[in-house]
Amino acid sequence: MSVLVSAETVTVRTADRPLLDSVSLGVQTGDRIGILGLNGAGKTTLLQVLAGRREPDAGRVAIARGARIAMVGQSAEYAPGTTVREAVLGTAPAAASYEGAAALQEGGAGDHVWASDAAIRAVFDGLGMTGIGLDSVIDDLSGGERRRVSLAAALITDADLLILDEPTNHLDIEAVAYLAEHVVQRRGAVLAVTHDRWFLDAVAKLTWEVVDGSVEIREGGYSDWIFARAERARMAAAAEERRRNLARKELAWLRRGAPARTSKPRYRIEAAEAIIADVPPPRDATELVALAKHRLGRDVVELDDVSLTLPGGRELLRGVTHIIGPGDRIAILGPNGAGKSTLLRVIAGELTPDSGRVKRGKTVRLGFVHQDPEVVDPDLRVLDAITAVAGAIELGGKSVTASQLAERFGFSPSQQRQQVSRLSGGERRRLQLLRVLAGEPNVLLLDEPTNDLDTDTLAALEDLLDSWAGTLIVVSHDRYLVERVADIVLSVPGDGTVLHRPGGVEQYLDDRRDAVRRLAEQEKWASMTPPSGDAAAGEVGPSGLGSAELRQLRKDLQRLDKRMESLRRKQATLHDRLASAGADYAAAAALNAELKDVGAELEAAELEWLDTAERLES
Numbered sequence: 001m002s003v004l005v006s007a008e009t010v011t012v013r014t015a016d017r018p019l020l021d022s023v024s025l026g027v028q029t030g031d032r033i034g035i036l037g038l039n040g041a042g043k044t045t046l047l048q049v050l051a052g053r054r055e056p057d058a059g060r061v062a063i064a065r066g067a068r069i070a071m072v073g074q075s076a077e078y079a080p081g082t083t084v085r086e087a088v089l090g091t092a093p094a095a096a097s098y099e100g101a102a103a104l105q106e107g108g109a110g111d112h113v114w115a116s117d118a119a120i121r122a123v124f125d126g127l128g129m130t131g132i133g134l135d136s137v138i139d140d141l142s143g144g145e146r147r148r149v150s151l152a153a154a155l156i157t158d159a160d161l162l163i164l165d166e167p168t169n170h171l172d173i174e175a176v177a178y179l180a181e182h183v184v185q186r187r188g189a190v191l192a193v194t195h196d197r198w199f200l201d202a203v204a205k206l207t208w209e210v211v212d213g214s215v216e217i218r219e220g221g222y223s224d225w226i227f228a229r230a231e232r233a234r235m236a237a238a239a240e241e242r243r244r245n246l247a248r249k250e251l252a253w254l255r256r257g258a259p260a261r262t263s264k265p266r267y268r269i270e271a272a273e274a275i276i277a278d279v280p281p282p283r284d285a286t287e288l289v290a291l292a293k294h295r296l297g298r299d300v301v302e303l304d305d306v307s308l309t310l311p312g313g314r315e316l317l318r319g320v321t322h323i324i325g326p327g328d329r330i331a332i333l334g335p336n337g338a339g340k341s342t343l344l345r346v347i348a349g350e351l352t353p354d355s356g357r358v359k360r361g362k363t364v365r366l367g368f369v370h371q372d373p374e375v376v377d378p379d380l381r382v383l384d385a386i387t388a389v390a391g392a393i394e395l396g397g398k399s400v401t402a403s404q405l406a407e408r409f410g411f412s413p414s415q416q417r418q419q420v421s422r423l424s425g426g427e428r429r430r431l432q433l434l435r436v437l438a439g440e441p442n443v444l445l446l447d448e449p450t451n452d453l454d455t456d457t458l459a460a461l462e463d464l465l466d467s468w469a470g471t472l473i474v475v476s477h478d479r480y481l482v483e484r485v486a487d488i489v490l491s492v493p494g495d496g497t498v499l500h501r502p503g504g505v506e507q508y509l510d511d512r513r514d515a516v517r518r519l520a521e522q523e524k525w526a527s528m529t530p531p532s533g534d535a536a537a538g539e540v541g542p543s544g545l546g547s548a549e550l551r552q553l554r555k556d557l558q559r560l561d562k563r564m565e566s567l568r569r570k571q572a573t574l575h576d577r578l579a580s581a582g583a584d585y586a587a588a589a590a591l592n593a594e595l596k597d598v599g600a601e602l603e604a605a606e607l608e609w610l611d612t613a614e615r616l617e618s
Contacts (some may be wrong), residue, residue, distance in 0.1 A: 069162075301443070410457065545563035570598050
């Protein structure tokens with residue numbers, strides 16, 4: 001493998017600390033690297049340095065001759081009036097290329113490229129851009145649509161190195177699944193900063209953690225990184241216990257008396273002083289606590305035949321009836337624009353339905369974390385912003401001040417004195433969560449709560465939600481969070497309905513794929529002129545097949561669909577049994593062998609399905 005980018009003793013400083021301190025590393029062809037770290041640790045800075053967009057204060061970065069680099073930042077700036085066609089099929093400022101032009105940036109490709117290149121069509125379809133016209137002006141697009149445009153401009157290139165900064169932000173679960181599949185299949189290298197744990201596990205072969213100015217490298221994705229981190233913590237705890245025992249012995253030896261101490265060898269005294277000085281500092285961890293202390297009654301929220309239509313005539317909710325009970329843990333899934341946030345706002349009473357009734361229990365105390373960060377006076381100090389909600393709360397029978405609560409949420413005393421305007425995006429999001437939770441709600445509504453949060457804060461948030469004493473309703477595209485904290489999955493497909501999905505995220509994705517396939521088949525057959533007269537009796541398909549053969553192929557597709565669904569369920573069950581096998585190596589080996597057999601059967605069924613579909617459509 002050839003080296004695409006290498007960094008040697010790179011240092012980048014801010015006014016108060018180094019973000020990168022003498023960092024040396026490299027990216028080779030075929031690498032798929034995920035980057036983790038706390039908010040403000042320097043992850044984006046590292047990407048910019050490796051892409052050649054930022055010069056380090058010290059050290060050097062070498063980019064291989066002729067290497068093509070495409071980078072998608074957290075936000076993309078386009079010239080006013082730029083269309084999707086110009087951004088994706090022409091020169092794309094969001095996917096700047098270095099040391100050579102990317103394939104589709106050489107002169108600006110036209111519509112014939114889009115029409116003739118199946119790979120480009122696959123990117124558009126996979127990212128859910130079919131509803132975005134090529135002549136749409138980017139200024140008029142939503143944040144999620146702009147993100148899709150920026151990603152598409154980079155994914156359709158044949159760049160040797162693809163650099164992605166928070167690529168899953170604003171993407172729904174389907175688009176994230178496609179992006180992971182696309183990244184795994186690319187021939188070039190990929191470097192991605194992301195807090196999406198599922199995406200990391202699906203994509204990364206290496207994980208870089210940016211911490212205290214250095215970059216620690218671990219093999220594998222998020223699960224492997226967590227395991228390695230836990231093992232390091234265990235070893236550190238054992239080393240700390242040994243250090244304490246040694247310190248006690250050394251101190252006892254030194255304290256036997258002044259006359260004796262003066263006769264001891266100097267190296268023994270220095271060793272004891274070094275041990276005492278080596279006490280690790282207190283952890284600056286984000287610790288979230290369950291604040292839902294207000295009792296919930298039997299009635300929480302009831303939707304009775306609720307309908308809501310937007311001013312433009314689009315029906316977001318149609319005759320929705322659902323009962324939300326005490327302690328329910330609900331995740332709401334659906335494509336962007338389907339009405340998930342609208343449903344939350346109806347539940348919260350922020351929107352009044354056109355018809356139907358929303359009943360809330362008398363004991364309900366709502367806390368709503370909106371998708372967009374709340375507007376807080378930027379001149380306020382962080383502590384004042386918290387005190388405005390609650391000066392103190394009761395935790396575990398003890399009164400906790402706002403300052404103590406802020407420390408539990410990872411805001412050090414010095415950060416509490418900072419103005420809100422100086423907070424990073426992740427810190428603002430953390431402050432928003434803190435202010436809502438400080439109000440001690442018993443029904444918690446979360447709209448995309450994981451946006452801008454680092455992995456440590458996400459883990460702490462999930463720890464809170466695991467033990468949440470009240471009712472939880474979350475809208476999120478973070479599959480890891482949904483599968484961990486939700487017991488009930490509802491889908492909002494965009495046709496006005498709200499459907500229960502007992503099979504969870506997998507059932508939701510299967511249903512979405514089936515819906516897309518059915519729609520494509522309907523559009524295909526609708527575009528054909530139906531036979532008339534005597535020709536109808538002997539129906540002939542586009543491939544020259546007779547009506548009986550066409551019917552048999554359609555039956556085969558239905559049979560294969562059911563077969564693949566059954567194999568996927570069996571595969572999921574085997575994965576669960578393998579995970580619980582523990583140290584029973586014989587059972588694990590047998591389950592692993594069975595998993596391979598099921599995987600082979602599923603692959604064969606999928607190939608047969610593709611062959612049958614091609615015969616039907618050719």
